[in-house]
Amino acid sequence: MFSEKMNRREFLKISGFAALGTVLSAKGVFAQRKKKHCVIIGAGFSGLAGAFKLKNAGWDVTVLEARSRFGGRVFSHRIPENSNLICELGAEWVGEHHERIIALCKDFSLPLQEHRFADSLMQNGKVSRPKTWGLSETSKNKLDKFLKSLDNYSDAKLRLMDKQDWWTVLKNLGLSDEELRLRDLADSTDFGEDIRFVSGYAAAGEYAVSGEFNEMDFKITGGNSRLAEEFVKRIGAENIKLNTLVETVIQSKGLVTVKTNNGKFNADACICTVPTASLQKIKFMPELPAVQQKAAESLIYARIIKNSVLYDERFWEADNFSMVTDATSHYYFHSTQKQTGKQGILTAYAIGDKADVLASQDDKRRMEIITRDLIPFNQNAPALARGIASYAWQRDEFTKGAYALYRPGQWFGVRPYLLKPHGKVLFAGEHLSDDWQGFMEGAIETGEAAADRLIKT
Ligand SMILES: Cc1cc2nc3c(=O)[nH]c(=O)nc-3n(C[C@H](O)[C@H](O)[C@H](O)COP(=O)(O)OP(=O)(O)OC[C@H]3O[C@@H](n4cnc5c(N)ncnc54)[C@H](O)[C@@H]3O)c2cc1C
Known part of the structure; x- marks a missing residue:
């Protein structure tokens, strides 16, 4: 491939x-x-x-x-409590290598705006700032080398990799247990399920094509x-x-x-x-x-729930704020980058079993869980929350999930x-x-x- x-x-x-x-x-x-x-x-x-x-x-x-x-599955949404702000309950990012969508936006005069993030990490209630966490240099190099070498793999070798899961492929590269857990938290947001359930080949293929880029670059303005x-x-x-x-x-x-x-x-x-x-x-x-x-x-398709919560203040401060967590809410990111106003939307994007847990709650309980998970980051989060819009794709009648797994x-x-x-x-x-x-x-x-x-x- x-x-x-x-x-x-x-x-x-x-x-x-x-x-x-x-x-x-x-x-x-x-x-x-x-x-x-x-x-x-x-x-x-x-x-x-x-x-x-x-x-x-x-x-x-x-x-x-x-x-x-x-x-x-492209579904832009305005929360009734502040209809000036727009968030995405379906597809979020346009990647910088996504040639066709970029060309169509140009042809149709639809401006793309930057939608890039710097991920913090919250584990066991401890917050690590962007670029202070991740794989060791040795593991990073091993992974890099592996992705670059795929071009020379035989068909038989690629088929063998397809039979393995992404967790096992990474483990065989020599990642430590802690590194595997970190990759699982981060990569599972790409595939929508625990990486133990993802074809090693499908995952390697995605990362080999995008290389050092994560294709989370832009969104369509409006x-x-x-x-x-x-x-x-x-x-x-x-x-x-x-x-x-x-x-x-x-x-x-x-x-x-x-x-x-x-x-x-x-x-x-x-x-x-x-x-x-x-x-x-x-x-x-x-x-x-x-x-x-x-x-x-x-x-089958991946279980993903998106929960866009409107807050009275943008307490996360950085416009490009995002945070991977080991909590039920899983991955937070700022949905209203470059949209003006005091209020702002932080979306919690949860996958797999976590998505099912959140999907089982009503809006009130969901908002409690999502804002409570943020307390180690900012203890005022629950008091500042004003409204929520959620969509559980695994419960969608026509897709039964977010994207193919x-x-x-x-x-x-x-x-x-x-x-x-x-x-x-x-x-x-x-x-x-x-x-x-x-x-x-x-x-x-x-x-x-x-x-x-x-x-x-
Ligand atoms: C939560 C989430 C996050 C995502 N994030 C991103 C992202 O950041 N970047 C990105 O590029 N992509 C993302 N995606 C993926 C992206 O949304 C999809 O890849 C893309 O929109 C799929 O388009 P499609 O036309 O293949 O399928 P769909 O959009 O599902 O279109 C198929 C259509 O067929 C209709 N249909 C089904 N059955 C019938 C029937 N029997 N008769 C008539 N109509 C029928 C459905 O209602 C649907 O409208 C995300 C998706 C989700 C859900």
Whole structure:
């Protein structure tokens, strides 16, 4: 995957240009014959990016979305107690290497603002300031060397690593128990579960691609949902059907018919961008191959709850404040960087079992726990809290989690089956991205790649 990655990136760049060529010539072609029609299932970033690309190439598109809103797992939010402030209950960061999302923001005149952080650490109630904690120099060098060496690994060696979990891979590199615990606290916020449950290959792949960068660099000024809004303007709101749950996808005589709770849609092709929890519920005629169905059943999504708490004062002081903790609230960061006002929002981002504990409480109890966990950092935190907005993604009806969690053995054992087109149905979505799985970039890149494939056929 690692040397392929470069090729793939290059390919995407080339295919971007190729697609532009297709757009120009397609106009002439489609002016002379009936326009092709694609039904896209899901109005998340993957579906919207795919629809936008197809529309530009002269296709008719219909996007079917089960929710009453578009954007999927991108979900900007205003807390009622101070609606001037915006936080993200879904995707937060745009990485500096996320080329497609950055390019789209530029094309749509959406400014990106810096959203970088310096992590403190709170362990057993003791706070360590940024850059005073972490791996020893020796362990850092070992990890660095390991990530750089992956390019030379054979396929067999990479498959073996996929069967191991990330904790074991790190342990075998020689990290001490204390270092492993620290990495678990920090890395589990990237994968959404304890690193003992994460494929060693999937984790190594992510860190090898981003290198010393953590891809937590920017956000869209005014909220990440603005990109969804801009897509919708260009695709045409009339082409996006909200509250429309896809139930059945039938393929017959070269046509695709998509049945929903809201009517039937015929098309020449279909791009299905739904997470695996939803894919399992859609009936395909002819059926998906058993191995693909099984793959969908076995790929689960990480348990993450985001809790954005509004405080009367920004007692954390630094605009780039964030803190990894060993408490239930897990990871705090300042959500209202560069947004003016005395009040501010600190989001607690909890994963795995901690996410389930917080999800079981009501808002009042959740706010008590989250602000109480902060007492060693600032004893006034509970008194300053004014309101809370939480979203537990593991309880979301359509995703049952935040993003795909490739467990040991699954990157090579499951992903290839999910990628396979089924007749005229192509699959896309964050979970299928190679370089950027788990990111908005991965959603966009796979949606565009599926559209490209249709444009070229
Ligand atoms: C808590 C959290 C934090 C994250 N942090 C980041 C981050 O910092 N940076 C980053 O880049 N990414 C982050 N992500 C990941 C990012 O949000 C996703 O990778 C991306 O938004 C996924 O887009 P998608 O289009 O693949 O899927 P989705 O956004 O899930 O879109 C799929 C759509 O299909 C719809 N659907 C499902 N079933 C049906 C059906 N039967 N009929 C019709 N419609 C259906 C769903 O309602 C949904 O709208 C985060 C996600 C979460 C939840």
